[in-house]
Amino acid sequence: MGEKKKFPLSSIVIVLAVVTIVALIGLSASLIIYSKQNSTLQDKNKQISDLQSQLSAPKLVSIGLQYNDNRTDPNAPFLHITGYLVNVGSATAKNCAIHVTAGQNGNSTPLNMTATIVASLDAGAYQTIDIQLPYSGPALVTYTSFLAWTN
Numbered sequence: 001m002g003e004k005k006k007f008p009l010s011s012i013v014i015v016l017a018v019v020t021i022v023a024l025i026g027l028s029a030s031l032i033i034y035s036k037q038n039s040t041l042q043d044k045n046k047q048i049s050d051l052q053s054q055l056s057a058p059k060l061v062s063i064g065l066q067y068n069d070n071r072t073d074p075n076a077p078f079l080h081i082t083g084y085l086v087n088v089g090s091a092t093a094k095n096c097a098i099h100v101t102a103g104q105n106g107n108s109t110p111l112n113m114t115a116t117i118v119a120s121l122d123a124g125a126y127q128t129i130d131i132q133l134p135y136s137g138p139a140l141v142t143y144t145s146f147l148a149w150t151n
Contacts (some may be wrong), residue, residue: 058093060147061086067143078134086126093149094120103142110135
């Protein structure tokens with residue numbers, strides 16, 4: 001009647017071992033999930049930082065750029081570039097320049113240079129572009145340019 005069953009010691013050890021293994025698996029899974037979430041959080045923080053720096057950065061655009069191959073003096077031709085430079089960003093742009101590449105027939109490139117437009121341009125400000133770039137040889141047939149600046 002009131003018999004008590006005794007569990008052998010080995011059964012208790014096995015149960016404790018299983019509980020320990022299950023706990024270790026759960027802990028390992030939790031650490032892996034935490035690590036991945038932490039990595040994702042760091043990626044998101046970097047994206048936020050990058051976006052904030054873009055919001056407080058200068059951005060130059062050109063308006064109405066015109067290229068005129070001036071050959072009135074055949075011994076001193078030059079490419080005359082006119083238009084406007086506008087800082088549409090939210091910070092001052094420094095060392096504002098235009099890089100120009102111009103080509104002649106026969107794949108010759110007499111112009112491949114950078115010309116300074118203005119030392120600095122505040123956010124929302126504009127500057128007239130009026131640059132003469134001398135070159136030699138026959139008339140120019142192609143023109144390309146891009147703006148450059150530093151923060």
